[in-house]
Amino acid sequence: MDRHSGKELSERVFLYDTTLRDGAQMEDISFTLEDKLRIVSRLDSLGISLIEGGWPGANPKDREFFARVREIELKHARIAAFGSTRKAGNSVSRDPVVADLLEARTPVVTIFGKSWHLHVRDILGLSREQNLSMIRETVDYLKQNGREVVYDAEHFFDGFDDDPDFALETVRAAREAGADWIVLCDTNGGSLPDAISLATARVAKDVGGALGIHAHNDSELAVANSLAAVLAGARQVHGTINGIGERCGNANLVSVAPNLALKMGFFVMEPAALARLRDSAAFVSELSNRALPKNMPFVGESAFAHKAGVHVHAVRKVSRAYEHIRPELVGNRQRILLSEQSGRSNLVEKARQYGLSLEDGDSHLSTLLARLKEMEYAGYQFEGADASFELLMRQALERTDPFFRIDFFRIAMGRGEKDGYAEATVQVRVGSQSEHTAALGNGPVNALDNALRKALSTFYPEVRHISLLDYKVRVLSGSAGTASRVRVLVESSDGRRKWGTVGVSENVIEASLDALKDSVEHYLLTSGALRHGE
Numbered sequence: 001m002d003r004h005s006g007k008e009l010s011e012r013v014f015l016y017d018t019t020l021r022d023g024a025q026m027e028d029i030s031f032t033l034e035d036k037l038r039i040v041s042r043l044d045s046l047g048i049s050l051i052e053g054g055w056p057g058a059n060p061k062d063r064e065f066f067a068r069v070r071e072i073e074l075k076h077a078r079i080a081a082f083g084s085t086r087k088a089g090n091s092v093s094r095d096p097v098v099a100d101l102l103e104a105r106t107p108v109v110t111i112f113g114k115s116w117h118l119h120v121r122d123i124l125g126l127s128r129e130q131n132l133s134m135i136r137e138t139v140d141y142l143k144q145n146g147r148e149v150v151y152d153a154e155h156f157f158d159g160f161d162d163d164p165d166f167a168l169e170t171v172r173a174a175r176e177a178g179a180d181w182i183v184l185c186d187t188n189g190g191s192l193p194d195a196i197s198l199a200t201a202r203v204a205k206d207v208g209g210a211l212g213i214h215a216h217n218d219s220e221l222a223v224a225n226s227l228a229a230v231l232a233g234a235r236q237v238h239g240t241i242n243g244i245g246e247r248c249g250n251a252n253l254v255s256v257a258p259n260l261a262l263k264m265g266f267f268v269m270e271p272a273a274l275a276r277l278r279d280s281a282a283f284v285s286e287l288s289n290r291a292l293p294k295n296m297p298f299v300g301e302s303a304f305a306h307k308a309g310v311h312v313h314a315v316r317k318v319s320r321a322y323e324h325i326r327p328e329l330v331g332n333r334q335r336i337l338l339s340e341q342s343g344r345s346n347l348v349e350k351a352r353q354y355g356l357s358l359e360d361g362d363s364h365l366s367t368l369l370a371r372l373k374e375m376e377y378a379g380y381q382f383e384g385a386d387a388s389f390e391l392l393m394r395q396a397l398e399r400t401d402p403f404f405r406i407d408f409f410r411i412a413m414g415r416g417e418k419d420g421y422a423e424a425t426v427q428v429r430v431g432s433q434s435e436h437t438a439a440l441g442n443g444p445v446n447a448l449d450n451a452l453r454k455a456l457s458t459f460y461p462e463v464r465h466i467s468l469l470d471y472k473v474r475v476l477s478g479s480a481g482t483a484s485r486v487r488v489l490v491e492s493s494d495g496r497r498k499w500g501t502v503g504v505s506e507n508v509i510e511a512s513l514d515a516l517k518d519s520v521e522h523y524l525l526t527s528g529a530l531r532h533g534e
């Protein structure tokens with residue numbers, strides 16, 4: 001099987017997204033109604049088959065969601081409303097949860113029922129027969145009302161482990177009552193792939209029909225367990241974008257989808273949609289207010305980032321030497337990092353990306369590599385600040401003069417009637433001219449940034465396009481207390497691209513100024529700015 005070619009796709013596995021229901025059960029996540037509707041459109045454009053929108057009776061937001069989602073014209077997905085089987089003491093036609101599910105007017109309804117005897121006996125306090133009739137009657141009633149029914153067998157694998165006959169009886173009841181899908185749930189996320197495989201195969205053999213898997217990630221096996229279930233016969237996989245969900249989360253569809261499509265040969269979505277996976281992960285991460293982990297497989301910024309010299313040496317020749325798929329297939333890209341782990345190959349590749357001429361065997365290579373390693377040892381870190389290293393490389397290779405120099409700066413801090421203030425004074429020199437300015441800021445670094453750009457705008461008005469996106473300070477050695485060296489990392493943008501620069505010093509203001517100075521210099525150098533007077 002060629003994993004790198006986006007091979008021929010065959011049998012379909014249906015992706016069932018529960019970002020808006022189980023994903024919203026994760027600590028610190030609360031989608032607004034508008035967020036939920038935007039996520040629906042995004043999932044639909046990916047070609048997700050089923051989107052679980054929420055539990056209609058659970059809260060006003062979810063109730064309103066089902067009214068509003070009908071206004072969206074969906075191309076691929078169908079919406080599912082989620083809830084439980086009827087309560088033990090209610091007749092199904094008078095059960096409020098079931099009524100809410102029908103009221104949601106979705107084509108698909110998903111209900112969860114109990115498969116683990118422990119839950120039936122100790123949580124609900126019911127007999128086996130009462131549990132079976134709740135399952136049968138609810139599925140049957142929803143079918144009579146024209147719904148496609150997905151039956152989530154909650155705790156199926158724990159139940160199967162405890163009492164296989166009991167667990168099988170519950171899913172058989174759902175199947176016989178007409179459930180379209182029986183979804184086996186690893187609700188506590190504690191099962192291992194071999195147990196998932198055995199139990200799924202047993203249901204396929206003894207109960208039959210269309211099967212699905214809903215795996216939680218408490219043992220960090222939700223994706224592996226989902227794939228194991230597919231190999232054992234499941235054809236519907238539940239999960240969430242970025243793996244969010246109750247406790248440690250659900251199976252991450254962002255990993256499930258490419259594994260199924262690119263490695264196991266199933267059709268899950270069109271290749272063009274797969275190539276939008278990274279964008280979609282970033283979109284949901286933004287709305288979840290959770291940064292996308294850099295090391296998230298497939299879509300993380302580091303998923304195809306090469307740091308070690310040995311790796312870079314190889315991927316320059318054959319990228320699959322250290323890449324399990326082509327990054328473009330999921331919308332990601334290869335990156336080469338600079339650090340103390342680099343070899344000459346990292347520098348040659350970076351130089352190529354910067355448009356600099358630096359070939360294997362160039363005499364500058366050993367000097368630049370030694371400089372990189374010494375500077376990292378002194379506290380610099382170029383991984384997130386390769387614009388600073390690019391300047392260093394350009395100065396070494398092209399011997400360019402800087403666009404400007406700083407003659408001096410001074411910071412004054414004080415307190416006004418109400419609030420504190422910071423004032424920075426800077427004198428910059430461009431050729432034989434100098435400019436002396438002062439500016440205020442809400443802190444010393446902000447004042448310095450304002451003063452520097454104010455002084456430079458006399459010579460280079462375009463510096464007003466630069467904005468500071470991020471500013472991070474890291475103390476490098478704790479033992480010297482407030483006299484410790486600090487590293488300042490600055491991320492800047494001109495609205496089109498971003499770049500990172502670094503400064504290191506015992507003085508946080510000086511370290512900040514070095515990082516800011518590099519940021520402006522890098523912008524002028526790479527944006528085609530004309531040198532003043534040219």
Ligand SMILES: CC(=O)SCCNC(=O)CCNC(=O)[C@H](O)C(C)(C)COP(=O)(O)OP(=O)(O)OC[C@H]1O[C@@H](n2cnc3c(N)ncnc32)[C@H](O)[C@@H]1OP(=O)(O)O
Binds near residue numbers: 085088134
């Ligand atoms: C495995 C899963 O993740 S299932 C999804 C779980 N999601 C959520 O719980 C989020 C939304 N939930 C809610 O808003 C609320 O819990 C509600 C509205 C559903 C219920 O709220 P309340 O009526 O106050 O009940 P509470 O949450 O305290 O207890 C859960 C109820 O569900 C019942 N229940 C649990 N599982 C089932 C089931 N499979 N079938 C029928 N009833 C069930 C319990 O018996 C209990 O009802 P009881 O107090 O009458 O015995």
Ligand SMILES: CC(=O)C(=O)O
Binds near residue numbers: 112152155186187188
């Ligand atoms: C249904 C569900 O969310 C679970 O069993 O985990």
